[in-house]
Amino acid sequence: MNLNSFCHIPEKSGINWQPLIKILITMKLVIILSVIFMQQVYAGANAQTITLSCQKVSMKNIFIEINRQTGYEFLYNSQMIEKASPVSVNLEKATLSEALETCFKGQPFSYTVEGKTIVVTPMVKVQDINVRGKVTDKEGNPLPGVNVIIKSTMKGAVTDTDGKYTIEVPENSTLIFSFMGYTRKEIAVNSRREINVTLLEEIAELKELTFNAGYYTVKEKERTGSISKVSAREIENQPVSNVLSAVQGRMAGVNITQSSGVPGSGFNVQIRGTNSLRRAGNFPMYIIDGVPVSSETPSINSGAIIPYAEINLLNSINPNDIESIEILKDADATAIYGSRGANGVILITTKKGKASPKINFSINTYYGLSRIANTMELMNTNQYLEMRFNTYAKDGITNYPANAYDINGTWDQTRYTDWQKELIGGTASNSSTQLSVRGGTENSSFLISASHNEQTTVFAKDFRYKTNNLSGSLTHHSNDKKFSINVSGLFSAQTNNLIATDITSSSLKLSPNAPALYGEEGSLNWENNTFSNPVAAYKSTYNYDSKTFNTNLNLNYELFPSFYVKLNGGINYQAFDEINLTPNTIYNPAYGITTENSQASKAIQQQFSYLFEPQLNYRHKFNTHEIDILIGGTYQQRKTTSFNIFSYGFDSNTLITNLSAAENIIVYGNDVSNYKYAAFFGRINYQYKGRYILNLTGRRDGSSRFGPDNRFANFGAIGVSWLFSEEGFLADKQWLSFGKLRASYGITGSDLIGDYQWLDTYTVSSSSSYTGGSSLYPSRLSNPYFSWEKTTKLEVALEAGLLKDRINFNAAWYRNKSSNQLVGIPLPGTTGFSSIQANLPATVENNGWELDLSTVPVQTGQFHWNSNFNISFPRNKLVAFPGLEGSTYANTYVVGYPLSIKKVYNYEGIDSETGLYKFTDYNEDGKISSPEDNKIIEKVGIKYFGGWSNDISYKQLNFSFLFQFVKQTNINYNNLMSTPGSMNNQPVELLDVWSEDNPNGHYMPYTTNSQKNKLTNYFKSSTASISDASYIRLKNIQLSYNIKVNKYLQDILIYVQGQNLWTVTNYFGVDPEFTLTNYLPPLKTWSFGIQLNF
């Protein structure tokens, strides 16, 4: 016993200890001497036994009794002993220590036996001490905002702007220092008054980063599969409403294109190329916090404004609520998703609460302005009219047709309107506000976030897209860490109000001298019935109202050491209401169309799905072996109900939104469909010496989408990796900090064919009703025998970290083969249908290289520069397609070529004698025809693509940018143009007309002759219509400044962002990223934002 501490007596104590201390000091010396000299003598005394039986006797009497029986002296403060509670004991021949233990039980004293003396002392309370210190990074710079928490409590402090903290802690406690981006440190106080800490950046331990692999997590170092990850830092604060927009260009092998610049529209995501011959068969699987969701909200009425009527589900998640996105690519990573992993898996993990000494509030808001990123240079009025007049002049026509209003004198020929500017040249605003609260202890934490976002369009009318999101997460661990539970929920309400039909194509084609849109009194101008006013379309609207609810429950219990029982469950609910209004006022009143013809279409859809996934996990480490076994089951059920009505004939357009007011109401659909899915899966991961890793995954899947005989199928994969840098011969190489070779092979599948395709049924139709009742028609040619589409995947990859991980390099080669294509086998019309659902023995191969290079070029005290570069070289090939020649695909695909080819005519140029386009007449029959003469196979599509991102920070200033690049060929505007010389505006390039004076002219002289214009049609599908569509785009740029404020308002982050700001391209067309016609191209956006953290 330490004498000092023994004698440390709190001053506030009312008891006078002074005399006792003196006695004790004297006694102590005596005792020590006694011990030394008398130990032998009294050795036998310890063996003495005590017999005591008494009820409610005072402590003092007990001491006397024990002293009587044993001879041991008690040393105590008599004032103190009065506080003892009466003792009741019943001892029979107990040893001294047993007796003392019993008697002191529950008493506010402790005792020590020193020789023949028993020293009784009051129990000393552990003292709270004041600890101060400074937290710095490894260069010695102060780190403000670091959480300093007392372990196992909620108490804690935060470092100030100088990195300093003070905290009152029990002297024997442990402090936890944590800060975003840095590794956590735990330090025992050990009564120290000053503790200075250096935190290391997490980047230094990159290889310890964990990846979410769906059913399990895996360390970067130990993974055997191909997983790309983008974390919150890279996607935060971008002025986008869909996170896919923020990850474009950031991941190798993942090609994302936005399908329209209209808010709320969809994305096309392709992970390692096109596997299936069906468009919808290429969609990846989306999983939000463990719950699989269908990637698209099935819209019925939006096709004219939202391409493919696909509304991406991720619109319902605020990008700032996302902690990370992991994309699983190879067999090793995806086979555990079996039949749904063929096209890759996108895992979205939302943010969770964190242990923190205080509740953190954060307010984040930004405002952005967007315009279309690119426009085309079109003819002005003079150029246009010259084209028009020339057209007729060439044909010797002086009497212009009655409907050639632009040149026959009906319209003012001096007007000029830039229709791109007028119709799609507006400025859209984009604003968002988010409030989040997070906090927690070591055992429990929470996060709640609410946000509101509004976007308008570039159309000249107040269309608006609004989203409101509320998400929350609760996590709890039991004290013994054996049990944990996490519940996350996400609710999103979106309303979108849009024009029903995109007017982008009008903006490119309207005559530049077309009349004004509005008359003097502000009404639509029909210019005496000669003008199809494009903005009449504004009156026809498309609205949707979408609500999404996604919740996930995760339980984990360590049943025995190393043996865990898990349960993952979830519910996803989507309600989607849409209404399309077409009032009669969109038509020229001259046609006499009345409200009798006003129309409204409404569709209401609900999707409810639940998921239940019990799992068992065994993880054990013995010596150099480490094993991790997971087995589990999945049961998922999804019920979709939809109700779709169309009505027309209203007394007044004010009633149009109320379909019951219509004279005619047709119920197009009232459907309920069910999808059920059950699977059993497992994973065995074995590591030897931490450097040889084997990963086996398997899954047996059953899906209701297949006939009873073909419901179940097996999928599986094997993955191996070798951490060669851990080998003895490389371990001490300074330049190589990490090295790994990995490979995987396996089979995954796809069941993306829609429900009930195998049934032999008649379908109820009320849309084609005959006498008003319902009618029934054969649904399809039924084939109950088709089964899963299968993709075998092979991958080999090398990962290396050089110069203490300042350079990280990752190269992967993959080859995926998709066979058993679930595509409607094309049938001639004589069968009554155009196809039958069956497994077509066609094989599509995707192979390619993916390279990732991340470097830290500069890392000094206050200056950090991280740089990431990724590039992918995808190759796609149709390997086999039995019966291709005889099928409707004969003109679309060629065996040995990519799926994206186009068969076109060979354009030879302009015949100098006739001034007409010339094409190669391959079969020499004197005429150009398909399929005999469109023999040229153009490999349209991507050759390589990637991104280069940089993140540079100096003190509190951060600057980052991302370039996205794509090398590709694609169809150009020649493919899309209207017949030159017709009453449609054209790009200025079409002024370059061939003539004897201009023998190098690109375009045939304009003509009204329909025979000659047939050549234009061939030209539009010739080699001239395909050209380079490569581009480099400054996808994102961000500048932010972080200001540390005070204890209450911790910091303020001010940021400026830009999206799609700058594009370098030679492409002849509206936008090289975007080749869908008639839809709005992507927008460029500037935004300014501020984030306050409390």
Add this chain to the structure above:
Amino acid sequence: MKKIYQIVLFCCTVFFPAACEELVEVDYPTNQIATKQVFEDLSTANSALDAIYAGLRDQSVIAGGQYYGLSALLGSYTDELEYYISTQDLIDIYQNQQQRTNTFIKSIWNKAYTQIYYANSIIQGVEQSTTISNDDKNSIKGEALFIRSLIYFYLSEVFDDIPYTVSLDYEYNRFIGKTEVTELLEQLELDLQEAVSLLNDDYRNSERIYPNRKVAELLLAKVYLTEQKYPEAEQIAENILDSPLYQFQTDINEVFKKSGQHIIWQLKPNSGGNFEASFYFSNAAPKSYALTQDLVNSFDNNDLRKQVWMSTVTYNGNMWYRPDKYKDRTTSPVEYPVVFRLEEVYLILAEALAKQNRINEALPYLNATRERAGLTAFTTSSGDGFINELLAERRREFFTELAHRFLDLKRLGRLNDLSAVKTNWEGYNQVWPLPESELLLNPNLYPQNTGY
């Protein structure tokens, strides 16, 4: 290690499916009924028939209002309609330059065979039904046979040799060969004779929107006429005229009214006006088609049909004519699109008699419609003169209705006369090309029709 994997795999493959087979069972969706079940009940079997009628009305060879129908396509292909807008495939048909890849021709073909499949499916369904009464079975099968024959008849008119199938087996149908047109017509005779024997004289619905026996007989008469079997055609036509169900309509304003006693078969519309939608325009230039000047000129100025069944639209100094046979554009119209009316029986009989050199007997049947239109009676003793007038009268009576003009010219061997007004007309234009996609998928359909 391997053992564990094997055990896992064993469990997966053996125990799991047994337990889970039921987990992935799903009920039928609410909008679908098992095929077998459809024909266990008369009302669902009738609903299956209704789907065909709706299809006939909305998108079939005889559909009136849409581009799918032959009324508009063949109207512009011959000398009835001018085409005004810029859909290339429609321009090609109008200019007699249709390609093998023409989407409208392909659509005519595909829609026709879809409806043929539906009819075959119903025929097979009722034959196998154990719960529907024999009378009902007969009437359902009779209607389906009639519809199938009607579609085959029109298809053979535009494509000549075509595949004839009564099977539902796609393995058979996908490689089926062509049946020669003469053989096909003989087959249609048999089918229609069967339909006649199965159908009742009474209409299933008083609005005459479902075919009765006489409807099948009329189509049979048309088949005979095409085959130049004039006595047979004559007999059937007489037979229909003898029926107490029908009465000649003498008021030109009532010809397209749904309640007339001259209506033999009409389709129930969704709403008014749609069946002439392709032709409809007012106060502006034509939306798609307008009547040709040639057709307008073929009418005598005091022909009531010119005054009542067409209207003029003047706009920007131009004047166009459009068909105006159906005037009621409301949602519950007094007019239904007519497929067969008694006038046609008169003219079939006139033709059958004339072709048997019984001109005098034939004349009253030709003059009935003339007189109703306020024209004087036509007289002649020359067979050719009669046929010429018959052709002209049919043109005036049935303009823009169900492609009568093309069928008449073809039957009477006069299609090449079109070259007088159609500059691109070539002899091979008497038939359309078979859709290219069909030939690609089914090599047994070769050769392509000559000229294409």
